């Protein structure tokens with residue numbers, strides 16, 4: 001645990017250092033939770049509108065001191081600032097944006113468990129996060145006031161009754177904001193269900209609170225293989241040396257690292273930014289997994305990018321980067337039993353004899369089909 005790594009002797013007459021930001025608990029105890037507090041911490045004056053405070057009250061604001069320290073002036077143009085500081089545009093009414101855009105609540109047979117895809121289930125282990133991302137599709141949970149309760153026994157009973165679920169994803173909220181012993185309790189319980197083969201953790205902690213990835217956490221996690229972690233970097237400005245150390249520590253205990261980004265207007269909707277992000281991630285041993293089209297959640301209209309533009313961006317990445325660096329661009333919609341990839345049509349004609357494929361220069365290439373079919 002971090003405390004034993006950074007011992008603070010409370011019995012000493014010298015008061016402990018008030019802000020040892022190398023300790024993740026100190027970060028969590030000093031979250032920046034209002035635009036005014038951010039202004040005070042950053043020392044930069046910001047042009048606030050009164051609506052910005054209203055948006056902050058409506059959807060909550062939280063930023064770790066570490067993540068806030070990555071913001072650069074002029075703040076209003078900084079990608080990290082835009083991802084976590086309330087904006088008046090969040091209050092723009094749009095009838096197509098809802099609190100639960102994927103219809104998770106009706107597909108939650110047990111509190112804290114979401115079962116939308118046949119062989120996979122999400123366990124929302126906490127509603128807490130280290131940062132409130134403005135575009136979060138689960139902000140109905142993360143801005144919940146009441147204490148979050150997870151009935152692990154009922155969750156595991158459900159998994160036992162549903163042996164078709166062989167892949168369980170710990171999500172939330174952010175599972176890695178929990179203490180080691182809580183994470184260990186959850187993983188131990190899940191590992192008593194024999195039908196669960198793969199366990200994944202979805203977390204933004206390596207991005208926004210990298211000092212949370214302690215040696216103690218890593219040596220605990222490695223006992224639960226096959227364990228995968230999908231993290232959530234959106235911009236190359238997040239690829240700091242601290243984040244690199246966090247990801248490498250997890251990779252070093254054998255956890256394959258993936259990344260799920262969200263395509264966000266004004267933040268990462270350019271080929272240069274996405275290419276720097278994806279190649280930088282690969283160099284940190286984090287494989288770009290998904291680029292998500294924004295879910296239709298309240299407050300995101302100003303972040304949305306057209307699907308056509310997203311498809312062009314990913315097609316350009318495929319030409320520019322090695323295949324390992326290219327994520328799948330996908331959209332999730334209620335009523336679908338998996339995420340749906342969005343891709344430019346490469347196949348222009350398909351018969352029993354041959355398939356015609358169009359490359360990026362518009363050249364059609366012919367691939368003959370196996371003879372037995374014709």
Ligand SMILES: *Cc1c(COP(=O)(O)O)cnc(C)c1O
Nearest residue numbers: 114116117120121122169332339
């Ligand atoms: C995204 C998601 C998963 C995991 O999907 P993969 O494509 O396997 O990564 C599982 N369940 C739900 C409800 C999801 O939204």
Ligand code: SF4
Nearest residue numbers: 129132133136173204
């Ligand atoms: S860390 Fe994840 S769950 Fe938490 S606010 Fe950001 S996107 Fe939402």
